[in-house]
Amino acid sequence: MRTTASSLKVAAALVLATLVTAGCERPPIDEVQSGYRGTAMVQVYNPRVLAEQATHNVVPAALPAAAEGGPLAGTIYQNVQVLGGLSIGEFTRTMTAITAWVVPKDAAAAEAGCNYCHVGANFADDSKYTKVVARKMLQMTQKINADWKPHVQATGVTCYTCHRGKPVPEYVWFKDVDNTAAGGLGNRAGQNRSTAAINGASLPSDPFTPFLLGAEPIRFTGATALPTGNRKSIKQAEWTFSLMTHMSQGLGVNCTYCHNSRAFNDWSQSPPQRTTAWYGIRMARSLNNDYMVPLTDVFPAHRKGALGDVAKLNCSTCHQGAYKPLYGASMLKDYVTALAAPIPPPAVAPPAEAVPAEGEAAPAPAAPAVTSSMSDAQVSKRQPG
Numbered sequence: 298m299r300t301t302a303s304s305l306k307v308a309a310a311l312v313l314a315t316l317v318t319a320g321c322e323r324p325p326i327d328e329v330q331s332g333y334r335g336t337a338m339v340q341v342y343n344p345r346v347l348a349e350q351a352t353h354n355v356v357p358a359a360l361p362a363a364a365e366g367g368p369l370a371g372t373i374y375q376n377v378q379v380l381g382g383l384s385i386g387e388f389t390r391t392m393t394a395i396t397a398w399v400v401p402k403d404a405a406a407a408e409a410g411c412n413y414c415h416v417g418a419n420f421a422d423d424s425k426y427t428k429v430v431a432r433k434m435l436q437m438t439q440k441i442n443a444d445w446k447p448h449v450q451a452t453g454v455t456c457y458t459c460h461r462g463k464p465v466p467e468y469v470w471f472k473d474v475d476n477t478a479a480g481g482l483g484n485r486a487g488q489n490r491s492t493a494a495i496n497g498a499s500l501p502s503d504p505f506t507p508f509l510l511g512a513e514p515i516r517f518t519g520a521t522a523l524p525t526g527n528r529k530s531i532k533q534a535e536w537t538f539s540l541m542t543h544m545s546q547g548l549g550v551n552c553t554y555c556h557n558s559r560a561f562n563d564w565s566q567s568p569p570q571r572t573t574a575w576y577g578i579r580m581a582r583s584l585n586n587d588y589m590v591p592l593t594d595v596f597p598a599h600r601k602g603a604l605g606d607v608a609k610l611n612c613s614t615c616h617q618g619a620y621k622p623l624y625g626a627s628m629l630k631d632y633v634t635a636l637a638a639p640i641p642p643p644a645v646a647p648p649a650e651a652v653p654a655e656g657e658a659a660p661a662p663a664a665p666a667v668t669s670s671m672s673d674a675q676v677s678k679r680q681p682g
């Protein structure tokens with residue numbers, strides 16, 4: 298009896314040990330100090346995970362530069378609304394590049410290649426939704442690179458940053474369906490649903506709807522020790538922690554990459570990365586509202602979420618587990634002409650009758666094209682705090 302009891306104990310201890318360490322990673326683990334000495338601002342890395350990550354972040358070679366000169370695409374093609382100001386060579390190069398970035402021949406799509414967006418040889422036809430989406434995507438990419446420099450710097454993004462050779466980027470999100478407890482017993486706020494986007498935490502599973510679509514306040518720390526006029530709740534803190542968990546996971550970093558854990562709220566003790574992240578939150582929110590949501594009716598039902606909403610982006614869509622997408626490699630530098638900013642359309646020759654007769658006053662020049670600027674009121678240049 299004795300032996301059985303003690304071997305049972307051993308077995309139980311083994312099971313317990315397995316359960317306790319199941320969430321741990323096999324050593325050795327690397328540590329890198331990222332803050333002042335003694336502030337415990339340390340990054341913990343797993344070299345095996347990093348090696349695996351590196352294989353997902355190989356940058357494809359740039360296409361050879363296009364031949365200089367030639368007519369502008371807008372003057373020879375029928376239906377170019379965004380890229381019309383490119384030379385014909387650069388236009389064709391851009392079409393070849395987006396095909397390789399979004400629907401290469403080996404992509405798991407029925408019609409990979411040009412025909413993923415185009416109908417046979419009629420390239421001007423807009424009847425495929427993918428082409429309408431792609432036009433908006435061209436504008437979104439130009440917008441990010443031109444107006445969100447406080448986040449993306451000169452590194453910028455291309456279609457590949459999000460798509461990586463797939464028509465649907467690997468990391469997108471939809472509104473959470475299941476916000477109620479079984480049997481209709483109250484609202485569980487998406488809790489205990491353990492989704493991958495928040496690293497399996499039992500926090501509210503969809504922090505994206507309030508923070509990356511809506512503009513709910515993320516900061517909840519009161520300004521005074523006692524709750525004087527401060528109505529911030531534990532519930533609110535849980536939503537914030539859910540977003541923070543996503544941000545850490547999306548970038549493959551610890552909380553201390555952006556915070557000094559002795560004062561999470563204090564900007565003066567936070568590294569500059571936190572300010573970059575502040576802009577990242579505003580950028581993701583504005584891209585979702587200004588580019589993704591307006592495409593809702595363009596996407597077919599099978600591309601939408603259970604609540605009929607369009608796929609949206611979060612930090613992982615670009616970062617994919619790296620502190621900078623593609624570990625900071627800039628693909629944009631080889632596609633500046635097409636993707637760095639909105640391209641002025643080709644100047645249209647005035648129709649013959651508009652040409653002023655000799656002696657007549659020339660018509661006033663057209664107003665210069667409005668260049669998009671960071672008009673978004675939320676994106677003030679001031680230091681957040």
Ligand code: HEC
Nearest residue numbers: 374375376377378379380392393396411414420421431432
């Ligand atoms: C991911 C979608 C997508 C893929 C793949 C794609 N295109 Fe396009 N194509 C577009 C969009 C969007 C436009 C319109 C651009 C604009 O409005 O400025 C366009 C326009 C064109 C036009 C101008 C047609 C006209 O008369 O208006 C040509 C030519 C063209 N593409 C050729 C190609 C070729 C060749 C390929 C394959 C190497 C290709 N495209 C792959 C999205 C795509």
Ligand code: HEC
Nearest residue numbers: 395427430431434435438455456459464465600608609610
């Ligand atoms: C910031 C991230 C991001 C960038 C940059 C980006 N896309 Fe997208 N793209 C998305 C998301 C999110 C979707 C929605 C996924 C879906 O189709 O359900 C999408 C969808 C698409 C689709 C529809 C695919 C389908 O089968 O439904 C096309 C085509 C596309 N993008 C082309 C492009 C092109 C071309 C570029 C570059 C000019 C580009 N994208 C840049 C995030 C991005």
Ligand code: HEC
Nearest residue numbers: 515516517518541542544545551552555561562571574575
């Ligand atoms: C990539 C940078 C980044 C990472 C990683 C990060 N945070 Fe944050 N955190 C921020 C930013 C930016 C804000 C302020 C957001 C805003 O105001 O829009 C913030 C706000 C907070 C707040 C609210 C502070 C206040 O003033 O009330 C807490 C608490 C917090 N983070 C905790 C965490 C925890 C815990 C983790 C790890 C799970 C984490 N953060 C990871 C950038 C980060």
Ligand code: HEC
Nearest residue numbers: 448449450452453544570573574577578611612615620621
């Ligand atoms: C449209 C793509 C895109 C999205 C979406 C995005 N980022 Fe970034 N992010 C970038 C690029 C590109 C860089 C690299 C800029 C550079 O070279 O300094 C970057 C850099 C950063 C850095 C600076 C890292 C460092 O070590 O200097 C932080 C922090 C960051 N992003 C946080 C976030 C957070 C948090 C989110 C989600 C709320 C987010 N990003 C969403 C593209 C994106």
